Amino acid sequence: xxxxxxxxxxxxxxxxxxxxxxxxxxxxxxxxxxxxxxxxxxxxxxxxxxxxxxxxxxxxxxxxxxxxxxxxxxxxxxxxxxxxxxxxxxxxxxxxxxxxxxxxxxxxxxxxxxxxxxxxxxxxxxxxxxxxxxxxxxxxxxxxxxxxxxxxxxxxxxxxxxxxxxxxxxxxxxxxxxxxxxxxxxxxxxxxxxxxxxxxxxxxxxxxxxxxxxxxxxxxxxxxxxxxxxxxxxxxxxxxxxxxxxxxxxxxxxxxxxxxxxxxxxxxxxxxxx
Amino acid sequence: xxxxxxxxxxxxxxxxxxxxxxxxxxxxxxxxxxxxxxxxxxxxxxxxxxxxxxxxxxxxxxxxxxxxxxxxxxxxxxxxxxxxxxxxxxxxxxxxxxxxxxxxxxxxxxxxxxxxxxxxxxxxxxxxxxxxxxxxxxxxxxxxxxxxxxxxxxxxxxxxxxxxxxxxxxxxxxxxxxxxxxxxxxxxxxxxxxxxxxxxxxxxxxxxxxxxxxxxxxxxxxxxxxxxxxxxxxxxxxxxxxxxxxxxxxxxxxxxxxxxxxxxxxxxxxxxxx
Numbered sequence: 001x002x003x004x005x006x007x008x009x010x011x012x013x014x015x016x017x018x019x020x021x022x023x024x025x026x027x028x029x030x031x032x033x034x035x036x037x038x039x040x041x042x043x044x045x046x047x048x049x050x051x052x053x054x055x056x057x058x059x060x061x062x063x064x065x066x067x068x069x070x071x072x073x074x075x076x077x078x079x080x081x082x083x084x085x086x087x088x089x090x091x092x093x094x095x096x097x098x099x100x101x102x103x104x105x106x107x108x109x110x111x112x113x114x115x116x117x118x119x120x121x122x123x124x125x126x127x128x129x130x131x132x133x134x135x136x137x138x139x140x141x142x143x144x145x146x147x148x149x150x151x152x153x154x155x156x157x158x159x160x161x162x163x164x165x166x167x168x169x170x171x172x173x174x175x176x177x178x179x180x181x182x183x184x185x186x187x188x189x190x191x192x193x194x195x196x197x198x199x200x201x202x203x204x205x206x207x208x209x210x211x212x213x214x215x216x217x218x219x220x221x222x223x224x225x226x227x228x229x230x231x232x233x234x235x236x237x238x239x240x241x242x243x244x245x246x247x248x249x250x251x252x253x254x255x256x257x258x259x260x261x262x263x264x265x266x267x268x269x270x271x272x273x274x
Numbered sequence: 275x276x277x278x279x280x281x282x283x284x285x286x287x288x289x290x291x292x293x294x295x296x297x298x299x300x301x302x303x304x305x306x307x308x309x310x311x312x313x314x315x316x317x318x319x320x321x322x323x324x325x326x327x328x329x330x331x332x333x334x335x336x337x338x339x340x341x342x343x344x345x346x347x348x349x350x351x352x353x354x355x356x357x358x359x360x361x362x363x364x365x366x367x368x369x370x371x372x373x374x375x376x377x378x379x380x381x382x383x384x385x386x387x388x389x390x391x392x393x394x395x396x397x398x399x400x401x402x403x404x405x406x407x408x409x410x411x412x413x414x415x416x417x418x419x420x421x422x423x424x425x426x427x428x429x430x431x432x433x434x435x436x437x438x439x440x441x442x443x444x445x446x447x448x449x450x451x452x453x454x455x456x457x458x459x460x461x462x463x464x465x466x467x468x469x470x471x472x473x474x475x476x477x478x479x480x481x482x483x484x485x486x487x488x489x490x491x492x493x494x495x496x497x498x499x500x501x502x503x504x505x506x507x508x509x510x511x512x513x514x515x516x517x518x519x520x521x522x523x524x525x526x527x528x529x530x531x532x533x534x535x536x537x538x539x540x541x542x543x544x545x546x547x548x
Contacts, residue, residue, distance in 0.1 A: 127403040133438050136429070140436055154450050155410070162414055164407050168446035176428050176442040 007039040007201040009192075009225065011210035012058075014233015015253050016042075022062045023232050025254025030063055032257045040069065041199050043208075045185045045215065047073040047121045047150035047166070050099045073150040073184040074100040076194035077119060080184065083197065086116045086146065090138050092131065093121035093150065113138050113145075120173065120181075121150035122166045132169060139177035147173060151185030186212070187219025196223070209253060213239040217246045228259070281475040282307065282314040283466075283499065285484035286332075288507015289527050290316075296336045297506050299528025304337055306531045314343065315473050317482075319459045319489065321347040321395045321424035321440070324373045347424040347458040348374040350468035351393060354458065357471065360390045360420065364412050366405065367395035367424065387412050387419075394447065394455075395424035396440045406443060413451035421447060425459030460486070461493025470497070483527060487513040491520045502533070 010016065016026045033040055042065065046054065051070040058065065074097055081089065082103060090107040091098055098106070107115045118138050123131065139147055153165035170181050184191045196203055203224030210216020211233030220227040221244070229235065229246035230253055240249075248259055284290065290300045307314055316339065320328065325344040332339065348371055355363065356377065364381040365372055372380070381389045392412050397405065413421055427439035444455045458465045470477055477498030484490020485507030494501040495518070503509065503520035504527055514523075522533055 123403075125403045127406075129397075129399045129401040129438070132401075132442075133436075136438055136442070137436055154452075162407075162411055164403070164410055164446070164450055168406075168410070168450040171449040172438070172442035172446040175445040176438055178428075 005205065007041075007199050007206050008033065009041055009043050009195055009199070009206060009208040009220070010253075011208070011212070011216050012042055012044045012046075012054075014211035014235075015209060015230055016058075016063065017061055018233055020061055023252055023254070025252060027063055029253050029256050030065075036260075038260075039199060039201065041071050041195060042069055043071045043186070043195055045073060045151050045153070047185065048094050048097055048124075050097055051075060052099070053096060071195050071198060072100065073191065074121070075198070076191050077101075077148050077150065077184045078103055079194040079198055080182070080190060081117055081148075083194075084146075088115050089117040089119050089148075090115045090135070090145075091119050091121075092123055092135055093119065094123065094126070097121060107138075113141055115141075115145050117146045117148055118173075119148045119150065120166060120170060122153075123169075124163070127169060132172065135173055136176050139173060139179060144177070144179060147177070147179050147181040149181040149183045149185070152183050152188075153185075186210075186215035187222065189219070189223045192220060192223035192225060196225075207247075209250075209256065211235050213242050213244050213246070218244045221247075228256075279479065280312070281473050281480050282312055283317050283469055283473070283480060283482040283494070284314055284527075285460075285482070285486070285490050286316055286318045286320075286328075288485035288509075289483060289504055290332075290337065291335055292507055294335055297526055297528070299526060301337055303527050303530050304339075310534075312534075313473060313475065315345050315469060316343055317345045317460070317469055319347060319425050319427070321459065322368050322371055322398075324371055325349060326373070327370060345469050345472060346374065347395070347465065349472075350465050351375075351422050351424065351458045352377055353468040353472055354456070354464060355391055355422075357468075358420075362389050363391040363393050363422075364389045364409070364419075365393050366397055366409055367393065368397065368400070371395060381412075387415055389415075389419050391420045391422055392447075393422045393424065394440060394444060396427070397443075398437070401443060406446065409447055410450050413447060413453060418451070418453060421451070421453050421455040423455040423457045423459070426457050426462075427459075460484075460489035461496065463493070463497045466494060466497035466499060470499075481521075483524075483530065485509050487516050487518050487520070492518045495521075502530075 051067055051072055054070055055067050078101055088105040115138055118135055149170040152167040154167045155162050155165050174181055182190055207226045208220035209228045211230050217227040217229050226247045228248040228250055230250050232252045325341055325346055328344055329341050352375055362379040389412055392409055423444040426441040428441045429436050429439050448455055456464055481500045482494035483502045485504050491501040491503050500521045502522040502524055504524050506526045
C-alpha cells in the first residue's frame with residue numbers, strides 16, 4: 001500500500017470557527033488529526049495580531065495547539081527573509097504584531113536606514129503623511145530594499161463604515177518608488193512556499209483546507225498544493241461555478257476524516273491495480 | 275495667402291522663466307504675440323496655487339497677462355466638470371488652490387455625500403488616514419463619483435528630502451475603490467482638450483510650446499496639437515533621441531517669432547504652388 005504520507009494546511013476563520021464559535025465537529029477532527037499523527041499547520045491572513053494573541057483567542061473558543069503551528073503573514077515573512085538572508089527590516093506594522101519579528105534587526109523609528117527590507121502591514125489610523133513618506137524614502141535608497149506586503153486586502157468593514165486596509169498603501173508605495181511588493185498572505189505563492197518550508201513537506205504531499213475559493217483553493221493549487229473547499233464560512237454556492245476547481249468539496253471540516261480515509265483507500269486500490 | 279490663423283498654448287516654467295528669472299527674449303516674444311493678436315493661453319501643471327497667486331508671481335519676475343489666460347489643472351478640472359454637467363465635488367486640495375473651483379457646489383468637510391466628483395490634488399503633510407479614508411468612502415458610493423487627479427507627479431524634492439506628491443494617493447484610491455482617475459495635468463489628453471475648449475480653437479489650429487518632451491510635446495501631439503520643443507528649462511540633449519519628435523525645435527522661446535513667420539511663408543508658398 002502507498003501510504004498517504006501527507007501533511008495538512010488548515011485555514012482558521014470559516015473552517016474551524018465562525019464569529020467566535022467553533023464549527024460543529026471541528027474539535028473532533030483536530031483530535032483525529034493528532035491521533036493519526038498527521039503533520040499540520042494553521043494558516044491565516046491576520047497580520048494585526050501576534051500568534052500568541054491568536055493562540056489565546058483559539059483557546060478561549062475551545063481548541064488548543066502549539067504556538068509554532070500558527071502561520072501568519074508575519075511568521076511567513078520572517079521565514080522568507082531568512083531564506084533570502086535578509087537581516088534588517090523597517091517595520092510598518094501594529095506594535096502588537098511586531099513581536100513575531102524577533103529574528104530580525106529592526107530599524108529604529110527615527111533611523112533613515114540603510115535597510116534591506118521594508119515590511120508594511122495594516123497600520124490603520126496610525127498612517128499619516130510622515131509615516132508613508134518614511135517608507136517611501138527608505139524604498140528610494142540604492143540598492144532598493146525589498147517591499148514586503150502583509151497581505152493585499154483593499155478594505156474592511158469597521159463599526160464606522162468601510163476602512164482602508166493595507167493594499168492601498170502598498171499600491172501608493174509601489175507607484176511612488178517604482179517597485180513591486182512581495183505579497184505575504186494567501187493567495188500569494190511566496191506565502192504558501194514559506195508555509196511548506198516551515199511544514200517541511202514538498203507541495204505534492206500537502207493538502208490545504210479552506211473556505212475561500214480564491215485565497216485558499218486557487219492560491220494553494222498555484223503553489224502545487226492539493227486544495228479542499230469546505231461549505232462553511234465565506235463559501236457561497238456560486239463558488240462552484242468558478243473556473244477554479246477544488247480537489248475535494250466537504251460540507252465542513254467534520255467530514256475531513258472520512259474524505260482522508262477514502263483517499264487512502266483509492267491510493268491503495270490504485271497501487272493494487274498497478 | 276492662407277493665413278496661419280493659429281493659436282498658442284505656452285508652458286510656463288522652463289519656457290518663460292527658470293528659477294525666478296525670465297529667459298532672455300521671452301518678454302519680447304510675449305509682446306510680439308500680443309502685437310500680432312495671436313490668441314494664447316498659458317498652461318501649467320501647478321495645482322498647489324490659485325491662478326491669482328501664479329499671476330502675482332509672474333508680475334514680480336517681469337511679465338503681465340490676464341488672469342483668464344492661465345490654465346492650471348484646477349481651471350481645466352472646473353471646465354471639464356462643467357462640460358460633463360457635474361455640479362458637486364468633494365475637494366482634497368490645499369486651501370490656497372480651492373478658490374479656483376468657484377462654479378461648483380463644494381461638499382463640506384464633515385459631509386458624507388452624496389457627491390458627483392472627488393477631486394484630489396497635492397495635500398502634502400495634510401494627508402492622514404481619516405482624510406484618505408473619507409475620499410475612499412465617497413468613491414464607494416453608488417453611483418460612483420468620478421475621481422479627478424490634479425496631475426500624476428510621483429514625488430518632489432523638498433528641503434528635507436524626497437516627498438510624496440499626488441500620484442501615490444491616487445493609486446491608493448484607484449485600487450481601494452476599483453476605479454480609474456481622470457488625470458488633469460500634462461500629458462493628459464483631457465487636460466489639453468479642456469485647454470482647447472477654453473481657447474476656442476480646434477486642435478489642428480493650435481501650437482503648443484514647451485520644454486518637456488513627454489508632458490508638453492507628446493501630450494499635445496496625442497491631443498492632435500502641433501508641438502514645439504525649446505532647448506531651455508528641463509530640456510536635455512537625449513530628448514532628441516526619443517521616439518517622440520517635436521514639430522519644431524527652438525533654442526528658446528526668443529526664436530518663436532522667426533519660426534512663426536517661416537511657417538507662414540511655407541504655408542503661403544504651398545498655397546501658391548497649389
